[in-house]
Amino acid sequence: MTAGHGGHPQDPVAIVGAGLAGTLLAILLAERGLRVEVYERRADPRTGPAGEGRSVNLGVSARGIRALRRIGLWTSLSDLTVPMRGRVVHRPGGARLFQPYGRDPQEILHSIRRNELNARLVERAAAHPGIGLFFGARCVGLDPDQGLLSVTEAGLTRRVRASFVVGADGAFSTVRRLVQHGRPVDYRQEFLAWGYKELTIPPGAGGRSRVPPQALNLWPARQGLIVAHPNVDASHTATLFLPHRGEPGFTTLAGNETVTAFFTERFPGFAAIVPDLTEQYASRPVGHLVTVGTSAWHHRDRVVLVGDAAHAVYPFYGQGMNSSLEDCLVLDECLDRHPRDRAAAFADYQRRRKPHTDVLAALSAENFAELRDGTRSPLRLARSRIDHALHRLFPAAWAPLHTMVSHTTLPYGEALRRARHQDRMLRWAGATAVTAALTAAAVRGARKPPC
Missing domain, CATH: 1.10.880 (Transcription Factor Skn-1; Chain P)
Incomplete structure (x- = not known):
C-alpha cells in the first residue's frame, strides 16, 4: 500500500451517484486501473425516466466538451445535440432580437437532453470491465474514517468497504451530510424565491420548429422568464421561471382561464405555439432552485465530493453540468500530481477548484437578473x-x-x-x-x- 492511502489496495472506489459527474469520474478512475463501483438510488437512465426535479435540457459548452472528449464520447453525441448559435429574445408585439454568442462560428452551445447524455455515459461506463453499476441502491450510512459505505438495495442493507468514497449525489448529497455530521464545517444552502416548470413546445406543421431552431429562445417579462432549448425532433423544452409566491406566482397561478390570461399578458404569442399549454401547466411539477456551498470538499484521503455535492449553482449561466464535468478532470489531474499521497491530491483539488466555483455561484446569481431584465435593457x-x-x-x-x-x-x-x-x-x-x-x-x- 502506498504512503498516505487508507484501505486495502484491492478495495474498490465507491462512487455514490450515477449522474453525469459520477459516471464520468468512474470512467476516468477505471482508466487509471482502479476498480470502481457506482451506486445510484434512481433507476438506470438507459431504461427509466428522467430524474425527478431536474431540468431535462442542458447546454454543453467548452468545459463539458473537453471533458467528454477526454473519454472519447463527444463526437458520438452528434445525433443527440442541436447547436445553439446565440439567443433569440422574443419581444412584445412579436419582434425577435438575435444575439450571437460569439464572433467565431465555433463559439456556440449544444443543447442535449440530460437523460440522453446520462444514458450514453452510463453505457460507456457499463462497457468498462473495471466498473460495476448498481441502480436502485441508496446510500444510508457512511463511516468516513474507515471508508465503509452502507447501501440498501431491494430492502436489504449491505456494507461496502472502499479504498475511498466519492460523493457525486447532487445538491442534497447524502455523502456530504454523513461525512460532515458532527464536524466543524461551514455549509451554506440558499433557495431562490423563484421556481420553475418544464413545458414542451411541440414541432409545428411538417415537423418544423415553431421558433428559431438553432438558438436559445428567451421570453423575458416583468416578474417572469421563459427559456427554451431546442431538441433534435424540432420540439423545444421550455422552462418557465416565476416567483413561488405573490402575484403572479406558482402558489397563486391556477385555473385554465387564469393561466391563459397570464401567458397572454406576460408572454404574448407563447400560448399560440403550445396548443395544450393549460394542460401542461397543470400537470407539470414546480422545481426549486438552490445554491450550495461548503468549506470542506474532502475528508482526509477517504472521501471527496464532486459536482453539485460540492457546489450546486443556479442554472442561469448554463455552467452547472459543465463545471461538474470539469471537476472530474481536475480531480484526475490532481491524482496524477500526487500519485503517492491521495490526501494531498484531494486537498489540491479543492484548492484549485473551490475559488473558481465560488465565482461561478456569484455569476450564476447575477446572470439571473441579466436574463430576466438585461435582455430588455x-x-x-x-x-x-x-x-x-x-x-x-x-x-x-x-x-x-x-x-x-x-x-x-x-x-x-x-x-x-x-x-x-x-x-x-x-x-x-x-x-x-x-x-x-x-x-x-x-x-x-x-x-x-x-x-
Whole structure:
C-alpha cells in the first residue's frame, strides 16, 4: 500500500451517484486501473425516466466538451445535440432580437437532453470491465474514517468497504451530510424565491420548429422568464421561471382561464405555439432552485465530493453540468500530481477548484437578473455590442465575460478578473472621451471673441 492511502489496495472506489459527474469520474478512475463501483438510488437512465426535479435540457459548452472528449464520447453525441448559435429574445408585439454568442462560428452551445447524455455515459461506463453499476441502491450510512459505505438495495442493507468514497449525489448529497455530521464545517444552502416548470413546445406543421431552431429562445417579462432549448425532433423544452409566491406566482397561478390570461399578458404569442399549454401547466411539477456551498470538499484521503455535492449553482449561466464535468478532470489531474499521497491530491483539488466555483455561484446569481431584465435593457444591449465589437477587432486581447466562461476553459475566477479589467478600461476610455470633449469645448469658448 502506498504512503498516505487508507484501505486495502484491492478495495474498490465507491462512487455514490450515477449522474453525469459520477459516471464520468468512474470512467476516468477505471482508466487509471482502479476498480470502481457506482451506486445510484434512481433507476438506470438507459431504461427509466428522467430524474425527478431536474431540468431535462442542458447546454454543453467548452468545459463539458473537453471533458467528454477526454473519454472519447463527444463526437458520438452528434445525433443527440442541436447547436445553439446565440439567443433569440422574443419581444412584445412579436419582434425577435438575435444575439450571437460569439464572433467565431465555433463559439456556440449544444443543447442535449440530460437523460440522453446520462444514458450514453452510463453505457460507456457499463462497457468498462473495471466498473460495476448498481441502480436502485441508496446510500444510508457512511463511516468516513474507515471508508465503509452502507447501501440498501431491494430492502436489504449491505456494507461496502472502499479504498475511498466519492460523493457525486447532487445538491442534497447524502455523502456530504454523513461525512460532515458532527464536524466543524461551514455549509451554506440558499433557495431562490423563484421556481420553475418544464413545458414542451411541440414541432409545428411538417415537423418544423415553431421558433428559431438553432438558438436559445428567451421570453423575458416583468416578474417572469421563459427559456427554451431546442431538441433534435424540432420540439423545444421550455422552462418557465416565476416567483413561488405573490402575484403572479406558482402558489397563486391556477385555473385554465387564469393561466391563459397570464401567458397572454406576460408572454404574448407563447400560448399560440403550445396548443395544450393549460394542460401542461397543470400537470407539470414546480422545481426549486438552490445554491450550495461548503468549506470542506474532502475528508482526509477517504472521501471527496464532486459536482453539485460540492457546489450546486443556479442554472442561469448554463455552467452547472459543465463545471461538474470539469471537476472530474481536475480531480484526475490532481491524482496524477500526487500519485503517492491521495490526501494531498484531494486537498489540491479543492484548492484549485473551490475559488473558481465560488465565482461561478456569484455569476450564476447575477446572470439571473441579466436574463430576466438585461435582455430588455437598451444600455446593457449597447454594452454587449461594444464587447463583441472589441472582441472582433482584438480577439486575443478582449473577450466578453460570457465568451470566456462558456467558450473557453479559462478558470472562472480568471475570466472574472479579466472582465473587470476590461470594465475599468472602458470606464477610463469613457471618462477620457468626456474630458477631451469638455476640454475642446472650453478651448473653443476661450477662443471666442468678446462681445
